[in-house]
Amino acid sequence: MNQLCIRSSLRTISVLVVHLLIHFCGGQSRLVSSPQPVVAKVGDDVILPCHLEPAVDVATKTLEWTRPDLDPRYVYVQRSSQDYEDMKNPSYKGRTSLFIDELKRGNISLKLSNVKLADEGKYRCYIPDRNEESFIDLVVGAFSSPGISLAGTDESSSGVVLQCESKGWYPEPEVLWLDGEGNVLSAGPTEKVRGPDDFYTVSSSVTVDKRHGHRFTCRVQQNNINQTRETHIHVPDDFFKVESRSSATTVGLAVSLAVSIMLSLLLLLLLCKKNMSKRNQMDEVESEDQNETKQTGRIQAAASSFSSSVLPVSIKRFHEEKRRRMEAERLNNDLETTKQELEGKLTKTTNQLQKEKQEVETLNIELNCKKEELEGNQTTINELHEEKKKRQEEVTTLKNQLIKLEGKLTKTNNELQEEKKKRQEEVERLKKQLQDEQQSGKERGQTQEGARGNEEGAGKKPTSSPEPSVKD
Structure with missing residues (x-):
């Protein structure tokens, strides 16, 4: 009976030890x-x-x-x-x-x-x-920042056409235009081109006017990779005025050019008529000269002796006067031709100056836009620096938290080790106690067997005061 009790106790202690070892030695690790x-x-x-x-x-x-x-x-x-x-x-x-x-x-x-x-x-x-x-x-x-440029003007609405382009995107992104208040603008369809390297190039254009403000944003985003890039541009108020003035100036120049062409044609017709009349006059003068020459010959033949000293002088003076008149007419024609050439050059130079003036105004506007763009880029850079500083501070905070967690984990591991050690000592104590109980049980059994042997050697005496022997 005692042996059965001992075996049952051993089984209980063994099960307890196994459970304690499983609990404190840790479970199965897993990949995370x-x-x-x-x-x-x-x-x-x-x-x-x-x-x-x-x-x-x-x-x-x-x-x-x-x-x-x-x-x-x-x-x-x-x-x-x-x-x-x-x-x-x-x-x-x-x-x-x-x-x-x-x-x-x-x-x-x-x-x-x-x-x-x-x-x-x-x-x-x-x-x-x-x-x-x-x-x-x-x-x-893959992603990159977009670029904005001035593509031209819309004469029907006196607006400005802005062009946005961004290269090197993957997967395919989308393009949005925003005004200064963050409202989405209505733009034309986005052009998307996929290159041989599988990268996308996207471009979009939008027409804006004073109603939309002066600051505009081109945003390119890809939600699958959670990436957004945007660029800002500021269109000055003078740009819209210059564009309207340039349109009026263009119309005025066109009308002036048409009037100039008509006046030139009329001037050419007048000059042609004048030249024809001069040619007729010259022909008449030549015919008169011929007649005079014939008449002079007849007069000279009739009165050669009388006119030998006076008439040649008059003829010479007549021819000199005729030559002076022809030279004056030729100079007049040359002056008219030179005048026309100078007028043509003046008109051409005026048009060229107007064109150059418009180009200079456009360049000034583009320079102002570039200046605004650079200022916007500088603002973006400052924002990125601030974001970088915040991220570094967050990383530092996370590192400190990680160090604290490692300290807590180390402390917890030490406590678990100490608890494990205590449990092992308790198990050893229980084992020792069990062994002591087993030893004492064996000794009690031997004592009882010795007592039975002594009774058998002394003989069977049921009435020979057994109680005092028990007391002894």
Whole structure:
């Protein structure tokens, strides 16, 4: 009966010891990774998180990172603390690595360098010896800041046409135009071109006027990779006035040009008539000269002796006067021609000056716009610096919190170790107590057997005062 009780006690203590050891020696570790997709930019480095929780040293274990959709599927393989580069997929050779110093803490996160568009997909973190696995999605994107330029004017509405373009996006983004109050403007359809490198170039144009204000924003965004880039431009109020004046000036110049052409045609007709009349006069003069010459010959033949000293002088003076008249007419014609040429050059120069004036005004406006754009870019840079400073402060705060958590974890581990030690001592005490009880039970059994032997040696005397012997 005593032996049955002892065996039952041993079973109870053994079950208790097993449960205590299971409770305080820890349960099975499991692989943990990011539940959200990891977003990376083309050309950057990215870390795919994966670690054992609770931490277990895996420095000498076989570790695998794979992509099930590839052949070969291996992205990284480590066996016996060695990196098996030959087993990797060719597109990942020289671009994947682990944090060797972190393996003893159960951290098997993968670092992927120089990210490419083809790297996008589902990755598997796997420890064959423990049959533990975890999956994580990588989303790859590309983005850049847009640029705004003045594309021209809309004469029908006296508005300004703005053009926005941004290159090097993936996946395909969308373009929005906003006014100074953040309201979305109605713009034309977005032009999207996909290049041979799979990157997208997008462009969009919008017509704005004074009703929309003076500050406008072109925003390019991609929601899948949670990326937004925008650029601002300020259109001065003078630009709209200059454009309206330039339109009126253009109409005035067109009317003036038409009037000038008509006047030129009339002037040409008058000059043609004048030249024809001069030619007729010259013909008449020549015919009169011929008649006079004939008459002079007859007079000379009739009175050669009388006119030999007086008539040649009169004829000479007549021819000189005739020559002077012809030279005066020729000079007059030359002056008219020169006048016309000068008027044409003056008109051409005036038009050229008007055109250059308009170009100078346009350049001044573009310079003002560029100045505003640079000021906006400077503001964006300052905002980025402030954002960077805030992020650094957040990182510092997170580091401090991590240090505190590590301290608490260390303290908790120490408390668990102490509790484990106490439980083990309690188990040892119970074992010792059980052994003492077993020993005392054996001794009581031997004493009873010795007492029975003494009774048998003394003979059977039921009436020989058994009670005093019991008292002894």
